[in-house]
Amino acid sequence: MIANALQGIRVIDLSRILAGPWCTQNLADLGADVLKIERPGRGDDTRSWGPPYQEATDGQTMSAYFMCCNRGKRSACLDFQSEEGRQQLLELIRDADVLVENYRAGTLKRYGLDYDSLKQLNPRLIYASITGYGQTGPKSHRPGYDYIFQGLGGLMSYTGHPDGAPGAGPLRTGVAVVDVTTGMYATSAILAALFQRDRTGAGACLDLALMDVAVAMNANQASNYLVSGKNPERSGNAHPNLAPYEVFRAADGYFILAAGNDAQFSRFCEFAGRPELAQDPLYSTNSARIQNLESLRAVLADIIIRQPREYWTAALEELGISWGAINTLEEVFEDEQVRHRGMLQTMQHPTLGEIRLVANPMLSGASRQALATLPPPLLGEHTELTFKQTA
Numbered sequence: 407m408i409a410n411a412l413q414g415i416r417v418i419d420l421s422r423i424l425a426g427p428w429c430t431q432n433l434a435d436l437g438a439d440v441l442k443i444e445r446p447g448r449g450d451d452t453r454s455w456g457p458p459y460q461e462a463t464d465g466q467t468m469s470a471y472f473m474c475c476n477r478g479k480r481s482a483c484l485d486f487q488s489e490e491g492r493q494q495l496l497e498l499i500r501d502a503d504v505l506v507e508n509y510r511a512g513t514l515k516r517y518g519l520d521y522d523s524l525k526q527l528n529p530r531l532i533y534a535s536i537t538g539y540g541q542t543g544p545k546s547h548r549p550g551y552d553y554i555f556q557g558l559g560g561l562m563s564y565t566g567h568p569d570g571a572p573g574a575g576p577l578r579t580g581v582a583v584v585d586v587t588t589g590m591y592a593t594s595a596i597l598a599a600l601f602q603r604d605r606t607g608a609g610a611c612l613d614l615a616l617m618d619v620a621v622a623m624n625a626n627q628a629s630n631y632l633v634s635g636k637n638p639e640r641s642g643n644a645h646p647n648l649a650p651y652e653v654f655r656a657a658d659g660y661f662i663l664a665a666g667n668d669a670q671f672s673r674f675c676e677f678a679g680r681p682e683l684a685q686d687p688l689y690s691t692n693s694a695r696i697q698n699l700e701s702l703r704a705v706l707a708d709i710i711i712r713q714p715r716e717y718w719t720a721a722l723e724e725l726g727i728s729w730g731a732i733n734t735l736e737e738v739f740e741d742e743q744v745r746h747r748g749m750l751q752t753m754q755h756p757t758l759g760e761i762r763l764v765a766n767p768m769l770s771g772a773s774r775q776a777l778a779t780l781p782p783p784l785l786g787e788h789t790e791l792t793f794k795q796t797a
Contacts, residue, residue: 409769410437415600418443418498419479420507420514422450424552424582425616426536427475428589430506433596434478434780435766438504441792442476442783443495446483449785450476462757466784473782475589477753477763481783482792492517494793500528504596508536511546521611531609532599534592540615550616552582559584559620564627564638564646571642588619641699649695650674650706653732656715663710663718664728668692673725678709753781 415438419430427442427450434440444450456469485491496518499505505524507514514520521533535541538550556562556578566577592614599610621628627638630646638646643662645651650671651664665671668691672684683689683705688698695702710718722729733741739750751765761781 408436412436412438412600415439415503416501417441417504417506418495418502420505420509420519421536422508423452424475424585425588425592426506426508427452428586429534429536429592429596430479431475431477432589432593432766432768433504435769440479441498441788442479442481443484443486443498444481444785446485446786449481449483453785460758460761462755462784463759464757466757468758468782468784473761473763476782478780479783480780480788480792481786482789483786484789486517486519492519495519496527498792499524499531502528502531503600504532504534506534506536506592506596510549511535511537511539511541525609525611529609530603530607532596532603532612533609534596534599534612534614536588536592536614536616538615539617541613545617552585552616553578555584555616555620558617560624560627561620564640566640567642568640574640576640584616584620584623587623588614588616591619591622644699644703647696648692649699649702652703654707654710656710656713656718658714660732661715661719662730662732663706663722664730666728670725670727671695674722674727677721677725680705680709755781755784757784 412433415433417430417433417438417440419426419440419442421427421430430440430442442450450472452472452475453469455471456467458470459467460470460473461467484494486495499519507519515523518524521531521535524531524533537546538555539545539548550558557576561583562576562578565579567574592612595612595614599612603609626647630636630638643653648664648666651666652662653660654663663674665674668684671689671692672681675681675684687694689695689702719729719731731737738744744750748771749765749767751763753761753763755761758781763782
């Protein structure tokens with residue numbers, strides 16, 4: 407059980423939007439004490455990113471977007487552009503273990519809140535900076551959101567339907583995957599820095615860039631390019647290295663067929679009444695199927711459309727071939743496996759009432775429901791208590 411692994415670790419969260427808050431929520435879920443510092447009267451930008459909003463009994467609201475990445479934290483309002491606010495923040499940082507910020511490169515240096523300044527105050531501080539382009543380089547001064555880096559990092563160049571097909575063109579993903587992945591990389595880097603500090607006694611400065619993450623998360627597509635010298639092309643729901651591995655339409659709906667090797671493909675063809683397909687040189691190996699993907703797709707589509715989805719999925723289950731439905735989120739949270747794993751978490755807020763959130767997949771079993779005793783905070787909910795403690 408790791409739910410309280412970071413108990414006693416104090417985190418100052420100066421981040422906003424998604425990448426930084428996703429990281430600090432992970433730290434809170436692992437037991438850290440996270441204090442989110444927000445601008446008076448406005449707070450994190452995502453507090454206004456809606457609808458939908460959940461309304462409190464006192465008339466305040468909280469956006470669903472903000473809720474997704476800010477549980478387990480306290481919120482204190484502080485203006486560090488004023489000298490009084492800056493001094494208050496420095497007092498908090500003096501005893502902190504971790505600081506996470508995502509201001510544009512150079513911004514915090516103007517207030518003496520950069521790493522070089524703060525390590526004089528707290529040599530054990532782990533300072534994690536999350537920016538669009540990093541702290542150095544010709545583009546380091548630029549701002550940027552997740553969407554920008556899905557384009558710049560290459561993801562959108564091969565995501566979407568191919569030219570000539572209906573709906574052709576580049577597409578972003580339906581969720582901010584660069585932000586979320588950056589938050590996970592930042593979490594890992596902070597945990598490594600804490601482990602290193604136990605050995606050396608010294609803090610660290612971590613420079614995380616959404617651009618770097620966008621490049622790294624190309625994964626096999628980047629490797630495909632580096633080996634072949636060919637830019638990957640948009641291929642809709644098809645996989646660039648494995649076939650059949652995509653969405654097919656049965657007589658009454660869609661499902662995902664994922665044959666992971668030649669033996670699975672052969673078993674599928676046998677059940678479908680077309681065993682000769684697995685012997686055909688055009689389709690007998692995965693490499694051949696990739697090279698002849700268009701004709702393979704047409705053949706399989708003509709076979710699968712003839713029977714209802716349950717006919718195929720029941721057989722795939724029996725044959726040990728992976729398949730999946732294409733669920734709405736309503737269906738996701740009703741799924742028996744999702745319910746069994748406890749991925750829906752319910753928390754109570756004193757004025758917002760019941761809040762439903764997604765549990766942290768790093769944790770399992772009872773620890774998923776035990777995590778983050780604090781619900782997402784209202785703006786400045788803990789300001790008075792925080793500065794009474796530091797007065």
